[in-house]
Structures are given as structure tokens and as C-alpha cells.
Amino acid sequence: MTGRQLGLERALLALFVASGFAGLIYQAIWSHYLGLSLGHAAYAQTLVLAIFMGGMALGAWLVSRRGARWRRLIFAYAVVEVLIGLAGLVFHPLFLAYTDLSQEVVYPALDSVAAVRAWQWGSAALLIAPQSILLGMTFPLMSGGYLRVAPMADGEILGGLYFTNSLGAAFGALFATFVLLPWVGMPGAVATAGVVNLAVGLLAWAVSRRADAQPPGPTAAAPAPTAAGQADAAGNRAGFYRMMLLAALLTGATSFVYEIGWVRMLNQALGTTVHSFELMLAAFILGLAFGGLWVRRRSQRVRDPASYAGHAQVLKGLMALLSIPVFAQSFHWVGLLVNNLPKTEAGYTLFSLGSGGIALAVMFPAAFFAGMTLPLFTMALLRKGAGEASIGRIYAANTLGAILGVFLAVHVLIPAMGLRLAVTLAALVDIALGMWLLMTVVRTTASGRILTLGASSALVVILSLYLGGVDPRSLASGVFRHGNATLAEGSEVHFLRDGKTATVAFVARSTIGIISTNGKPDASIQMLYGGDPTDDEITMAMAAALPLALHPRPDEIANIGWGSGMTTHILLGSELPKRVDSIEIEKAMIDGAANFGTRVGRAYRDPRSVMHIDDARTYFSTGRRRYDVIISEPSNPWVSGVSSLFTKEFYGFLRGHLKQGGMLVQWMQLYELDDELLTTMLAALLSEFPHVQAYTTNGADMLFVASEQPLGELDVDRLTSYEPLKDELSRLGLGNRGDFIVRQVGNRDALLAINALYGAVAHSDFYPTVALQAPKARFMGQSVQSLRTLSYAGLPVLEFTSAIRPAHASDRVTPGSDRAGANEYWIANAVVGALRGESTEHLYALEPQVGQQVALLLELSAKAQLSDSDFDRWLTAAVVASDYSLRFLPPEDHVAAWLEPKWIMASSSGREDLAAVLEAYAATASRDGARMEQAGLAALKELGPRRPPAAREQMLVISILGAIARGDLDRAEAIEREYGGSVPSVSHYGFVRAYLLAWIDVQRQKRQQGQGG
Template sequence: MPMPAARLERMLLLLFVASSFAGLVYQAIWSHYLGLVLGHAAYAQTLVLAIFMGGMALGAWLVSARGGRWAGLIRAYAIVELVIGATALVFHPMFVGYMSLSQETVLPALEGESTIRLWQWGTAALMIAPQSVMLGMTFPLMSGGYLRVAPGQDGQILGGLYFTNSIGAAAGALVATFLLLPWIGMPGAIMVAGVINVLVGLLAWRVSIGAEAAAAPAVEAPSIVAPETSVEQSERKSLGRFSTLLLFGAGITGASSFVYEIGWIRMLNQALGATVHSFELMLSAFILGLAFGGLWVRKRSARIVDPVNAAGWAQVLMGLAALVSLPLFANSFAWVGALMKVLPRTDTGYDLYALGSAAISLAIMFPAAFFAGMTLPLFTMALLRRGAGERSIGRIYAANTLGAIAGVMLAVHVLIPLMGLRLAVTLAALADILLGLVLLRGFVVEYRQRPYFAALFATLAVCAVSLLFGAPDPKAQASGVFRYGNERLGDLADVRFLRDGKTATVSFYTQGAMGTIATNGKPDASINLAAGEPMDDEYTMVMAASLPLALHPDPERIAIIGWGSGLTTHTILGSSAPKLVDTIEIEPAMVTGARLYGDSVKRAYTDPRGHLRVDDARTYFSASAKGYDVIVSEPSNPWVSGVSSLFTREFYRFLGKHLGDRGILVQWIQTYELNDRLFYSMVAALIEEYPYVHAYLTNSADVIFIASYAPIRDYDAARLQEMPLAADLKRTGLATAGDHQVRRFADRAVLKGLIELFDAPVHTDYLPSVALHAPRSRFKGESVLSVSTLMGVGMPLLEMTGGRRPVPVSAQVAATDASPAAKDHVNARRVREVLLGTGTGKGLDAPIVEKLKLLRDPATPLPAWLDAASVIADFSLGYLTPEDLQGVWIDPVWVGDRASDPRVAALLSAYAAASRRDAAAMSTTGIAALKVLPQGLAPNLLRDHLLVIAMLGAVGEGDLARVRKLEDVHGASVKVSNNFYGLARAYLSAWAEANAKTGATATAAR
């Protein structure tokens, strides 16, 4: 029995919403999957999109060519949905098997870069092409079947389907990124989409029974026909020319729409930040515009007498709206700045920022996208009303999709690199307007001269306004307004370079003597171009070069991921040890902009041993048969879209296969704009793969990890004395092995404890938690506090749990405020000199000098003396070697008669045991002193010291169960004195728990 028309319509539209929802989930998730195969280089990104769009076009064409012969289009639609869903359910295990086969068997056996790339691209196409073809079949099947049920309602049906298709797609893009990926990862998300397709297929099969009973048969040409009259021949030729024009127009509007989409997203990355969240919000804003354009056609289809006239005006208005979007973009930096100034740095504030980002994206994208959403239903209506038949639906859809592919390729590889984002969007807008004018002039039922010339005049006026007011302020583009709310750089800043590259907009600007290179407004490196104090980034970049030079036995072949300023490459080439230095950079504009650093990075551009490789890291290493002694990975911040995939367990394993037997991986991770759990999630991925890992805090906010499959040897200090490397190191206060070693704070055991403390999961390719959560962390201004906090604990905490090795005073570590570790060591050295009577304490802060006076004054009351002792111990005991603590806390020469007080004697015994790193003595003296120095007499800091000393004693003795027991028994009575010791005690318990699982103990305690 036929289904009632109203109910049938609701069912079909609901099914198509669900289907398009699943389709955009696939596109979003496939881009993550194939990014693991192809990388994130511009050609790889466009290839992924081309596979998807090309498959869609082929599917639509197949339906247009064959669908007219099929009796049950909705039933065919149901079968296609079921096959798509079944394929999705097995996609992840197939992909994992493919990756294993590819990386472990096929790629190592292939020779030649072209052969490797052919394998990557060809297999990537095969992974998603069949599903893409079937997805392309769904729209013409559904719309054709629907039209058979309700002939004569072409505009209403097509507009409704375009609307539901786009609404479902917009929802799919958002749900995939904001809900499914964080919740169940890539495998779970794609399975959810597969289940939806299966359910849609089953329901569509059920609907087809009632729908097709009421369907009119497809109108097909009879197999035997009478000869055509001359009039009929003329009409057929006219229809052919008309169809060709509209197919060509559908291709043009598809191309221009994708130029808009890519251009707008690239522009808004500079204002909103290049995160996975902002990308999906922008994409959804664009798709939403398409949806409401289709809805407009649906609601007014009965009143549209001439679809070509409506399509022509839609094209003109789309182009005009695109031109207007450019001045709007130029003002978007002020809008984002206003948002950042009023929103709290909280989770709620971030949610509001996301809504504000969506509103800004809609303001810029929606108008033009709205008119773009009108064009396809209108083109299809025009063909249907001229008698082209239902096959025209698939042909228009295919032509539009092929145009979209051409638009992506043109935008990324031609227009943007040659003329920049703004002119690329302008050219696409003029193409749309020209197409509209052609339709309005020669193909409408009634040509109207006055509106036509009004459109010409409006084009000239709007284009002039757009060119005049659409150029954003370079200081706004380079400002990174999405970070701190400053809508432009200060008046003293000078933007000396600004270029729209294939993948990002790169700027170089100076502020006084500081030169900064930035990607989409996010600073990647800063260098002091004068002879003054180095910038914080310089310490990190120089150490990323010097550490592997000093630690690897023979660092001849080195690869560096990320050009940045070029300083790391420049520094490495200051040594004669490397014979080959390959620097892999995805964006050529970065290399061009960094030239403005001049002599600071000169060797990176001139030394013949250095080679620039413009490529994505995964793609380059897959296509390269080279084995490296050292790989230095210096990616941008993990919250930047696409970057977090360089911090996963699978990527670290992948890099390990390109290291030699004693190869070293150097990994830079920022501690700012991240929280501890996200940070240690990436660290967990690293130590999961490499058994030997050391960590260094280079300044106050950057950590460098040294990872290897082989034991990491001691420094070869002689390597650092060679010119011109030695001059670079001296400038940054890193001239000696001691300057490097003082910054080391962790080994694998310490990192395991910190991972346990923050319950950090291993970061993997298939659950990209860092990309999904780091943008929120950045907005909230979070930082990793554990590293600097534990390094600021004055007891031998990190040393006895395996990380830090105190540097002897004889190393003469250079004093610098840029390194908390170096500053702590130098302050400890000054305290030692005062207590031994060999120094005045010059350079120490006044409060410390005052505590030293109280400590040596026999008249100081005991409570004040104990307070002074705890402060001075906290500034010295953990930062010096046992040898250098002789006379300070071991057999102290300064204590005088006060040592006869049993309470003082108990404290000095505990401090002496800790200074000697005598685990057995620490266990007993710490608790003994705690008993005779109760709260009220002894300050909280001192009692914290004693409990931590006892816990470290248990660590040193290997009694890890006792570590937690000490906290359980004494923790309640020992009030936490400050954040340093609150974290220290929690860390010790977590360290014991984590290392007890594997039977590990600290190196220093063995």
C-alpha cells in the first residue's frame, strides 16, 4: 500500500539528514587516518580531498548514466547505504593491517622516491575511493527516487534534499570533532557512522516498499523511435548546448566555492587560531550557508518561473558577498580581540569563545555560501524543466564536484602561492559574477537590461571597495590576537615579511632588537638580533643542536624536523662532526622569511652540508631510505592543527626505524599553553617506545627530551669547544658540559612517576586527545607547573629518584635568569661560599642574605634559627654535590655551639644524611628529627624537609611500599608548607607506585 506523501517526505528527508551526517563524519575521520599515510603537506591534503570529491563525482555520474534504467531507486539507495555502513565497520582493522604491511614490509622494500609516493598515494586512494563513490551515489539515487514519487515538485524536492544534506553535513563535522573523537577516538567515530549508515539502509529498504508502489516510472526514450523532425532536432541540439552550459557553470561554481572555503579558513586561522576546533567551526559555517540556500529554493520553488534567471542572480550575489567578506575579515582581528578581553579564561569562557568564533565565521562565510547553496538546485531545476530527465541530477552533481576538485588544486598550488589569499578569493568572486552575468544576458526567458547593468555597476563598486578596504593590517595578521587579545602588534613593531604560503601565512617582524618569525600569527621562534641577552627560544634551539653533538658517539647524519628560525640547523653546522644535515620543512615561506635573521642563522643557508627538504615529516621519512644518527624534532605547539600527530607513540616508533643503532631522538615540547596531563600524555608516548630517556628544562618553559634505544653516554665536552660552535654556545651561556647538565631534571623513572601522578594516558594516532583538548588549555592560559616546581624543591628529590645529577661547583655554571636550574645552582654556590666564609653573597636576593645572617648569629632564637636553616637548606642542599656540601651541611663549620642542642643535632643529622645521599641514614634521621621538632616549634617547611628526606631514604633503599606508608602515617601531621612540597610528596608516592610495577629503582639509589 502506498505511503502517504507527507509521511514519505518526512521519512526520506530524515534518512538523508542521517546519511549526510555520517558522510561528514567519514570525511573528518578519514582526513585523520590518511594524514598518517600521506602527512599534512599541501599536496597530501589536496590529494585526500580530491580522492573524496572525485569518488563522489564518479558515483554521481554512474547514477546519471545508469540510474534511469533502474526501477527501484530508493531500494538501490538502501543497498548503497548498507554497503557503506558495512565497509565502515571494518575500516579500522583494515587500516591498521595496511599500515603494518606498508611500513614494515612494502616501503622498506621499495626503491626510489617516486615509487614510494606512488604506493602511498595509490593505496590511500584505494582505502577510501570505493566508499567515496558510493557516497556520491546517494544524492542522485535519493533525489531521483523522490522525484518519481512526487513528479512536478522538482524545486521543493531538490531544495529540501540539498538543505537536509548540508544540515546533516554541518552537524556531522561538529559532532565528529567535538564529541565523537574525544569520547571514542577515530575507530569508535567511524564505527558510529557505519552503524548510522546501516540503520539508514534498513529503514530506507522499508520505506522503499511503500514509496515505490506510488512511484511513477522513469521516462526513458523508447528503443524504436520515429525519425526526428527538424524542429525536434533543433530542440535537442538546443537542450544539449543548454545542458553543456549549466554543467560548465556547475563546475565553475564548485571551483569558486572551494577557493572561498580554503581562502576563508586560511584567513580566519590568523584571527581565530589554527586549531582543529576552529577549522570544524569554519567548515560548519560554510556548510550551514549552503544548507539555507537550498532551503530558500525549497520554499520558493513553485514561484520560480525561470530557474536560470534565479541562478544567474544567485551567482552574481554570491560573488558580491565574497568580495564583501574581505573587508569583514580585515575587521575580524578587532572582533576576536574584543572577545578575548571580555571572556574569562575558564571552560565556560572557551565555550563562549567557540560560539564567538562560529559567529565570526558565519558573518564572513554565510552570505556567499547561502547563494552557493542555491545554485545547484536551480541548475538542476532548469535542466529538469527543459526535459533533460532525472539523469541531469547526477550530471550536475558530478560536474560541481569535479569543479570543487579543480578549485582545491588551483587554490592551494597556484592561486594562493602566486597572488595570496585575498586576490585568490577576489578572482573566484569575479568568476562567479561573470558566470551570473553570462546566464542573465543570454540564457534567461526574459532579458532585462536595467537590472543587468545595475549588476555590472554593483560589481565595479563592490570590487573597488573590497580592494580598498579588504587588505588587513599586517600588524594584525602577525599579532596572534587569539592568544592574548592584542588585535595588532605595537607601534614600534615592524613587519618586514608577510607571505601566504601553501599551508600557512608566515610573517617576520622586529620589536626593537628582537626578531620573531610566526605562522598564522603564532610565534615559532624569536632571536635577539643585537649582541644582548639571548631570547628564551635561543637557549632551546641551541641546546637542541649541542646536546646530540655532545651525546652521540659519531653524529655524522642528522635530520631536523622544522626549520623555524634556522638557528638549530645553523648551530649544528658550527661543528665539523656532521657530514649531512637534512632539515625538513613543510612551508617554503618559512625558510624565505627566516633569511631575515641574517648572520644569526647564516650557516643554515650557506653550508654545503645542509639540505632543505620541503615536505611533511612522515612523508619525507617514508620516502627516504636514509638512516640518521640524530633526528631533532622541533614542531610547533601541539594545539596547532596537525602538529599533535608528531607527538604520538606511533610517530615515535616510526622515527625510531630511521635511527641508527645508537641513534638519538631529540624532542622539543613546550610547557606553556598546555596542562600537565596533556604534556605527560605526549611524554608517555615517548617513554612507551624508548627505554632510555633524559629530559632538560632549557629555559623556564621549554623541555628537550633525549631518547634512544641504547644507553645514553656521558657528555663529550671536547665536542663543544670547537669553533665556531663554541662561540654560539658561549653567547647563550652553554659553553660547558656543566651548563647543559644543570638543566637535566629527569630520566625514564622520573617521567614514569610524573605520568602516574597525573594519570596521563599514552598519546596515540587513533585517539588524538592533545589536538582536541590543547586548544582549550591554550585559551585558559594553562601551563605545565610540575617541571619547574619539582626542580625548585631544595632536597635531592629528582636526584634520588633518578633524574638530576648535581653539577660540581668547579664546573662554574654560567649565571642566567633565563634558566631556573642554572640560577638555583649559582645561588647554592653563593650560599656555600658565605657559609664557608669564602664569599660575601653578592648576587643573592636580600631575604636570603638576611636568613644567612640569622643562621650564623649565636643570638638568634631557636624558632627563627630553625626557620632560617630550612630556607638556606632549601637553597643549597639539593643543588650541590656531596663533596661541595662538605663543611656546609656535612660537618658544618659554621654552626658553632648550637650543635649541642639535641633538636638542632637531630636536624643537622638529617640534613647531613641527605647531603651524603645516604639512604639508610636518611630513613632513620628524617623520622627521628620529625619527632623532636614538632609543629609550632619547627616551621612547616622544615617538617616537610624531614618527611621528604625519610621518603627519599626509603626510595634509596628500594623499599617502595614504605614510601607511601610514610606519607600515610605522617602526612596528616606534617602540614604542606607550599606548592613545591605538596607536589613533591604526591610525586614520591606516585613514583613509588609507578616504578614498583616494573621493579625499577632510581639510578642513584642502586
């Protein structure tokens, strides 16, 4: 190769790195875009990939048919790259216009589900097929143009281009997810790829002026004749050509069966996140890249490419078989990572790197040999005189095989035989293909080597089946969450199935039944009648009970996410619903949840229950479905694909499927999430619904009821008028009106104030912040604190800012309930009872530390005189007692505790500071705003800076709340401004103070907008 040719080579290889980089950005981002219109169900995922791969196959085939007539192939390549870049720049606005057209014009005009499906699939194809066709043209154009310059270097060129393009693709996949999406979102990512393609096109045009002008180099010398070559010369060249195309198709199919199988298997160990998926994809592509590099570096020594391809096929299958035992060890490796890495951002980075290493260990060996096959098949055809058209045809056949592999894996092999056997079958096909090539096409391979390969293959199959078995308790362990590579002792896996989209398990742990997807528990139910219900049961039951109690006529209800089936079961315990449509993306979930038996029996048996195996977006798009109630209970938003159900676009979409006066019930978690991520999802909900109420269910989960109309009063009596629903709700501590009141957290104004505190921007389909950041929050063990702090703050903050009144005795909070909300109510009753002179035993049983402080308060209050040190201890105890009682009970329940305290004797000792504090508590207990403002400030002045900061901060908040209760927002803000600087934030009231200022700003904005206070 001349120096000038070497310079051209480097330029072309650099261009192809950039081209591969941009190409994988497109594939990654297009899947996100089309998932928004087609949904994330298995058929939609395979359709997106089929359009992409099919377009590439068509592009390669077109070049194979026409390319030989084109004189300037590198120039043609430059034009194609420019066209791809221009398409990338206009893709986002084009997609927005397409979405508006679909939702506002097309869907309303279509009467049948089939017509909607046809529009979805056809329009999706039109969106990405042109760019996909162009992308498919790049490899054969670049290869053909390069080969015209240096035909002697066929293997170096093909292997080098395959290596550089794949290497760029691997980095493109990682860069898109870890850099572009967090930085510029989906619109910026696809535009960035467009700019890269434009730059590649312009540079390729400059290079083409030299490359296309090069005189053709000397033709490659024919290799020494072989038996196979003599047969070809005798007329079998066409048969050889067809065999290579068939082999390229089959190896493409098996490669994609591997890829999908590996991804699905590793999801159970690494977690189903967008980060883990891209790491796995990059590992697979890197293997392909280095396989191409091997061919590039050794091409001059490859005398018979078909023989090398046959051996590569066998080794590819053997490595795929060995990948299964490697995967079996991955649970222990992930456990080591989770247990030994710090729960910090740096720790998550190391966890991601470790995850990538595990993916490489599983995928790289087989992918390496897969990367060798395409260049070798192409070399074999070129050296048989097939011409440069064979490049495009081999590429097209390989790509068509990939489509076949995807459809077979997702829709046939995995559902029929499971992940492990699907990979095993694909490996056997590869081994058989390799042996067939060696025996039929090459024919010169020694019979001894054939026997050795066959015996080795048989041995590896046995080892793979023996060592590759994974304990179901590991598959269902969710090791990526807690570091335990197997389920706890006493856990039994009763159901385990690899579905089209996820692996579902039903686990019995003592008397608790748990259903999980890819190792992540989605729901748990107490199977023993009379046993304590699980926290999940409270959430699922409330998700059904709230709309039944709030909506006047909940005739038609849709439930997104099957889970255990309990929400649907509770809904059908009432006679009000006429139809309940349950939308679940994975059929195995419904089959697995049947193990909950009678706990969810109505969901399966009641004729009003209709199940739909579909993606939520797709289901609601196909038909003019409108509901009185939509309940959304998807999986956790850190799970890949799920966060798109928590965006402003999706909430607006659901709003369009609600009837007049309809309501949405949205579940959100408080665990494995932080305040910033929760508020961005809340901002999305609030942007689409003017009326929202928030409820806590168990302290770790929230339900948000949203509507375009004001939400009415809870009619719990209507719920409990139906049997056996009354008994079921009573068992869960939800049998009375008070059980729901104590779980109220806030309304729209309160949520807006919290959002303002965190500067929340509404979560968007096109800026998937939650999908990108929630996995890190999960790894770090973060949890939401803002809503918890407001829910448990001991002063009537939510009562004055969110119209959340405390439960009255007539509301009948279920006795003995220790669930969120109810627990605080009963602690407050125990505190007040102790102050009234009742026994403290019950309080000690509920909350020992509070019991100690109340006992200390009573002990100190019995003294005729308090020293300064005793008074400080008294203040600290009083803060605790008031914090656990004032907010949770109405004024009439505070008479003998705070309004007319009989338990204090030291007030007669002349301590004006103590009297001032008691007056502030009395004013708060009576909910007298003017009195609270005055008494709080007086107590604050009496206490002075040397007194316990928590007591001083509590007095400041009382005075601010008093001004708010009077409606004087300016005065409330002025109190914080005047006194706040001298009162440090040492308790949860620091957050409360910030919240109150944010709430005041929200009220002012509403008044400025003419919406009232």
C-alpha cells in the same frame, strides 16, 4: 501533494539528514587517517580531498548514466547506504592492515621515491574511493526516487534534500570533533558513522516499499515560453545543457576557493586548531544548507530557474567580496573575546561559540547563495526536459569543479597572489558567470538590471579592496593567544607570505627577530651581536648540541621543522655531521627565516645542509632513510595536524629510521599545556624508547633525548673544539659541561613516575587527545608544573631517583648565566656564600625574597637564645635557605654552610629541635642515606605539630629520601604511611611525596619484570 506523499517526504528528508551527518563524519575522520600515511603537506591534503570529491563525482555520474533504467531508486539508495555502513565498520582494521603492509613489506621493497609515492597515492585512493563513489550516488538516487513520486515538486525536493543533507553534514562535522573523537577516538567515530548508514539503509529499505510502489505523479507543466525556451526548441537544448554543466563546475570551483581562502584567513585570527577548523567548516556548510532551504520554500514561484541561478551567482560573488572587509574586523572581535571571557572551561566554550559566530559572519552570506545554485541549475535542466539523469550530471560537474577549486587555490592562486586576492578573483569569476548566464542563457533579463548589477559589482570590488586590507601587524599578531589585535609598538613586519599550508611572517621587535606561522611565533633570535640571547635560542642550540655531545658519530642527522633554521646552523658549526636533512612542510617558512641572516647562515650556505619541503611522515616513508640522530622540533602540539608528531605510532615510526645506537631529540613545551597532556605525550615516547633523558632549556621548554641504547656521558669539550661553534655556544651560556648538567631534569624512571601520578595513557594517532584538549589549555593559560617542581625542589630528589648529580666547580657553569638551571646553581652558590659570611648583595640581586630570608636566618642565628616565635621564624627562613642550596651543589660546597655551620650560635642554647633540624640538613648535604633517614625522623619528632608545616614536611621528605638512598623502598614507603598522615602538604613537597611513592612503585614493577633496580 497528498497526505501519503507528505509522509514519504518527511521520512526521506529525515533519512537524508542522517546520511549527511554520517558523510561529514567520514570526510573529517578520513582526513585524519590518510594524513597519517600521506602526511599533512599541501599536496597530500589536496589529494585526500580530490579522492573524496572525485569518488563522489564518479558516483553521481554513474547514477546519471544508469539510474534512469532502474525501477526502484529508493531501494537502490538503501542498498548503497548499507554498503557505506559496512565499509565504515571495517575501515579501521583495514587501515591498520594497510599500514602494516606498507611499512613492513611495501616500503622496504621499493627503491625509488616515485615508487613509494605511487603506492601511497594509489593505496589511499583504494581505501576511500569505493565509499566515496557510493556517497556520490546517494544524492542523485534519493532525488530521482523522490521526483518519481512527486515530479511537480522539483524545486521543493531538490532544495529540501540539499538543505537536509547539508544540515546533517554541518552537525556531523561538529559532532565528530567535539563529541565522537574525545569519546571514542577515530575508530569509534568511523564505526559510529557506519552504524548510522546501516540504520539509514534499513529505514530507507522500509520506506522504499512505499515510495517505489507509488504511481508516477503528474508531470510538471512546461513554463510559459520565453525567448530562451524558443531558442532551445529550435535546437539549442544541447547547448543549454552544456552551459548548465559548465556553470555547475565553475560555481563548485569558486566555492572551494572561498572555503580554503576563508579557512586560511581565519586561522590567523582564530588560531589553527582542529576546533576552529570544524567550526569554520560547519559555518560554510550551514550557509549551503540554508541556500537550499530558500529554494525549497520558493520553488513554486521560480518560473525561470536559470535566471534565479544567474542572480544567485552574482550575489554569491558580491557576498564573497564583502566577506574580506568582515574578515578584516575579525581580529578585533577575537581580541574582545580573549580579553573579556574568563580563562576557564566555560570561557573556552564561549570562545568557541564566538569563533563559530565570527566564521558565520565571514562565510554564511556567500555560502548561502552558493547553496542555491546547485538546486537551481538542476531545476533548470529538469524543466527543459533533460530528465532525472541531469541530477547526477549536475552533481558530478559541481563536484569536479570543487576538485579543480581546491588544486587551484592551494597550488596556484594562494602562493601566487595571496589569500585575499585569491578570494577576490574567485568572486569576480562568480560575478562574471552570473552576468554571462543572465545575458547569454536567460536573455530576458532587462539591460537596465544588467547595468545595475555591473555597476554594483564594480562598487563592491572597490570597497572590498579598500576596506578589506588588513594591517600586516594584525595578521602577524596572534590575537587568539593574548587578545592584542595588533603587534606591540616598535614591531615591524619585514616578511609576510601566504604559503601553501600557512601564512608566514618575519617580525622585527627592537633587536629581536621573530618568525611566526598564522600569527603564532615559532622562533626568535637576538639580532644584535652582544645582545642578550632569547629563550628560543637556548632551546634551538641545545637541540643541536646535545646529540653532538652525546652521540659518538653523528654523521647523518635529520631535523624535523625548520623554524628559524638555527638548529641546523648550530649542527653545521661542527665538523662531525656529514649531512643534515631538514624537513619543513612550508617553503615560505624557509624563505622567511632567511631574514635572520648570519645568525643562521650555515643552514643556507653549507653544502651539507639539504632542505626538503615535505611532511615528516611522508619524507621518512619515501626511501630507506636511516639516521644517527633525528631532531624533532615541530610547532606547538595544539596546532592542527602537529599533535600527530607526538604519538607512540610516530615515535615507533622514527625508531625504525634510526641507525644502531641512534637517538631522537624531541622538543616539548611546558607553556600553554597542562601536566595531563604533557604526560600523555611522554608516555608515547617512553613506550617506544627504553632510554630517555630530560633537559630543561629555559624553564618553559624541554628536550628529551631518547635511544634504544644507553646514553653515554656528555662530551662538551668535543663541541667547543670547533670554531665558531665555541663562541656561539658560549654567547648562549652553553660553553661548558656544567651548563648542560644544571639543565638535566630526569631519566626514564623519573618520567615514568610522573606519568603514573597522572595516569597517563600513551598518546595515539587514533585517539588525538592532545589536538582536542591542548587548544583549551592554551586558552586557559595553563602550564606544566610537575617537571618544574622536581627541577626546583631543594632536596636531592632527582639525584636519588634519577641519577642527576649537581654540577661541580670543575664543570664550570658559565658565570653570570641567569638561564634555567644555571640560575638555580648561582643562587645556591650565593646562599652558601652568605652562610659562609660573604656579602648578600649578589643574592639579593639574583633573588630578593631568598636574600631576605637568608638575612633573617643569619640575624636570628646570631642570637644567643631563641624564643618559640623566633624559632618558628628561624625554621621558615631555614627551609627557604636549604631549598635554594642543598640540591644544587655537591657535598664539598656545603662544608661551611650546612655540614659544619659556623653561622649558628643558638645551637648551644639547649634547643634540641634546632640541633635536630641542622643535623638533618647536614645529613642531606653529605648525601648520607642512613643518616638522612634517622636525622629526618628525629627532627620531625622534635618539631611537633605546632611548628611550621613546611619545615615538618621537609624533614619527612628527607627521611624518605634517606631510605631510598639506602635502597630500602619498603622502609621509604612505610615512613610516608606512618608519619605522612600527621604532616599536611602545604608546599611543593606535597607533590614530591606523591612522586616518590610513584617512583617506588615503578622500581617495584621493574624488579618484578626482572629488569633490575
